[in-house]
Amino acid sequence: xxxxxxxxxxxxxxxxxxxxxxxxxxxxxxxxxxxxxxxxxxxxxxxxxxxxxxxxxxxxxxxxxxxxxxxxxxxxxxxxxxxxxxxxxxxxxxxxxxxxxxxxxxxxxxxxxxxxxxxxxxxxxxxxxxxxxxxxxxxxxxxxxxxxxxxxxxxxxxxxxxxxxxxxxxxxxxxxxxxxxxxxxxxxxxxxxxxxxxxxxxxxxxxxxxxxxxxxxxxxxxxxxxxxxxxxxxxxxxxxxxxxxxxxxxxxxxxxxxxxxxxxxxxxxxxxxxxxxxxxxxxxxxxxxxxxxxxxxxxxxxxxxxxxxxxxxxxxxxxxxxxxxxxxxxxxxxxxxxxxxxxxxxxxxxxxxxxxxxxxxxxxxxxxxxxxxxxxxxxxxxxxxxxxxxxxxxx
Amino acid sequence: xxxxxxxxxxxxxxxxxxxxxxxxxxxxxxxxxxxxxxxxxxxxxxxxxxxxxxxxxxxxxxxxxxxxxxxxxxxxxxxxxxxxxxxxxxxxxxxxxxxxxxxxxxxxxxxxxxxxxxxxxxxxxxxxxxxxxxxxxxxxxxxxxxxxxxxxxxxxxxxxxx
Numbered sequence: 001x002x003x004x005x006x007x008x009x010x011x012x013x014x015x016x017x018x019x020x021x022x023x024x025x026x027x028x029x030x031x032x033x034x035x036x037x038x039x040x041x042x043x044x045x046x047x048x049x050x051x052x053x054x055x056x057x058x059x060x061x062x063x064x065x066x067x068x069x070x071x072x073x074x075x076x077x078x079x080x081x082x083x084x085x086x087x088x089x090x091x092x093x094x095x096x097x098x099x100x101x102x103x104x105x106x107x108x109x110x111x112x113x114x115x116x117x118x119x120x121x122x123x124x125x126x127x128x129x130x131x132x133x134x135x136x137x138x139x140x141x142x143x144x145x146x147x148x149x150x151x152x153x154x155x156x157x158x159x160x161x162x163x164x165x166x167x168x169x170x171x172x173x174x175x176x177x178x179x180x181x182x183x184x185x186x187x188x189x190x191x192x193x194x195x196x197x198x199x200x201x202x203x204x205x206x207x208x209x210x211x212x213x214x215x216x217x218x219x220x221x222x223x224x225x226x227x228x229x230x231x232x233x234x235x236x237x238x239x240x241x242x243x244x245x246x247x248x249x250x251x252x253x254x255x256x257x258x259x260x261x262x263x264x265x266x267x268x269x270x271x272x273x274x275x276x277x278x279x280x281x282x283x284x285x286x287x288x289x290x291x292x293x294x295x296x297x298x299x300x301x302x303x304x305x306x307x308x309x310x311x312x313x314x315x316x317x318x319x320x321x322x323x324x325x326x327x328x329x330x331x332x333x334x335x336x337x338x339x340x341x342x343x344x345x346x347x348x349x350x351x352x353x354x355x356x357x358x359x360x361x362x363x364x365x366x367x368x369x370x371x372x373x374x375x376x377x378x379x380x381x382x383x384x385x386x387x388x389x390x391x392x393x394x395x
Numbered sequence: 396x397x398x399x400x401x402x403x404x405x406x407x408x409x410x411x412x413x414x415x416x417x418x419x420x421x422x423x424x425x426x427x428x429x430x431x432x433x434x435x436x437x438x439x440x441x442x443x444x445x446x447x448x449x450x451x452x453x454x455x456x457x458x459x460x461x462x463x464x465x466x467x468x469x470x471x472x473x474x475x476x477x478x479x480x481x482x483x484x485x486x487x488x489x490x491x492x493x494x495x496x497x498x499x500x501x502x503x504x505x506x507x508x509x510x511x512x513x514x515x516x517x518x519x520x521x522x523x524x525x526x527x528x529x530x531x532x533x534x535x536x537x538x539x540x541x542x543x544x545x546x547x548x549x550x551x552x553x554x555x556x557x
Contacts, residue, residue, distance in 0.1 A: 334529035
């Protein structure tokens with residue numbers, strides 16, 4: 001049966017090639033839209049997981065800046081008074097807090113663009129310290145920095161910010177988010193750099209004492225994250241909270257336009273292709289009436305003929321689906337950086353489970369469309385009487 | 396491998412001319428290299444507006460990606476030429492020879508931005524790294540695949556035109 005289907009597909013290369021392309025387009029549109037959503041969402045989740053925080057508390061007036069720092073790595077400098085830190089620590093359900101200071105650099109010697117410095121206090125830190133421990137490195141020392149994956153200079157080389165020189169002691173894994181262009185340093189070094197900047201930098205860094213830009217919060221029970229977030233906003237005035245789900249929702253909103261267009265094009269392609277594929281299958285059945293008649297005369301049952309026609313369409317759809325998924329996957333990986341830049345969203349390759357789910361779903365939908373389109377022609381072909389079919393076309 | 400007929404030969408000629416033109420045009424117009432993108436403002440180069448990208452320049456007065464773009468223009472022109480020769484001499488021998496040449500051109504198209512000359516090294520997020528380079532890799536791979544097809548495709552006798 002399979003050999004018969006394969007020969008029949010190869011026998012009509014142009015027509016079947018066009019059908020494969022139509023299915024590939026449907027599959028590519030569907031796959032791309034879900035890949036982008038999953039890639040952006042996994043990217044944000046991976047960033048939050050790397051930061052080790054369940055909630056990020058930021059100044060109310062700088063919510064957009066905070067999102068820009070975390071999602072896109074757009075450097076920004078903003079503060080609120082660190083008197084909020086003990087207030088947040090006292091909120092019920094909070095296990096651990098860590099204040100961080102965000103400092104945007106001027107054009108840096110390392111990089112073509114300004115980068116985001118994140119000052120941490122090693123005594124309270126739960127962001128970098130676990131990473132250092134996992135990588136068997138000692139705690140962050142004086143004038144040492146850990147850099148994001150997109151910071152070009154290698155571990156061991158020096159970086160200069162505001163006239164102060166730091167040494168790179170580690171490089172984080174890629175996340176596709178703002179973390180990739182961030183540089184972590186000790187709060188004490190940040191203040192030293194600010195003091196020295198009056199003499200050494202073109203533009204001095206103003207870093208007031210007793211400030212923080214964001215407070216990372218770990219909660220006792222992850223299921224209680226939403227409730228703890230509400231309590232923080234209620235009990236600590238002038239703050240906003242960012243959670244993993246809120247950030248995912250922000251990028252999903254940003255992506256909505258693109259995914260809607262892709263889904264719509266898949267829908268339009270399906271709606272146009274469905275009757276066309278059905279018509280082509282019907283034409284093929286009419287063309288092959290004599291062949292089907294001979295097969296029936298040789299003992300093929302109606303069910304076999306039905307499976308033959310349906311199988312052909314399903315296999316063409318499957319080939320198109322696999323081709324569409326593979327080609328769009330290659331293009332999405334190659335142009336990942338470009339898509340992230342144009343859409344201004346964080347983007348990385350979705351985790352394997354998401355990727356498998358999206359691919360399987362796309363393939364099932366594509367094959368279902370192929371099967372649906374060939375259903376009527378398959379029924380028609382199964383009903384062909386062998387004698388009449390063989391005689392058809394004769395004078 | 397399917398035999399190459401007159402129509403299919405014409406289609407492959409068209410594909411080569413299209414791929415060649417795309418290789419020529421991509422670094423300058425479709426996914427422009429850093430200098431062009433910066434001039435046209437087609438892609439935001441950063442938030443500071445500083446001109447620190449100049450540090451990526453090669454030995455001359457241009458950035459590294461400029462030289463890759465120039466070299467790719469030459470390669471693209473050669474791919475177009477292969478298409479034209481295929482149109483004029485569609486016999487089996489020339490097809491096989493042109494197939495091998497095209498595979499080589501495809502490989503060079505990929506290697507120019509990745510190994511031979513390269514792209515700007517200051518940041519992985521420059522326009523040449525996120526746009527031009529992947530586009531050229533894709534075009535190079537497609538060119539090489541078409542060359543492999545041309546080389547392997549069955550045809551008529553060595554001297555008989557198809």
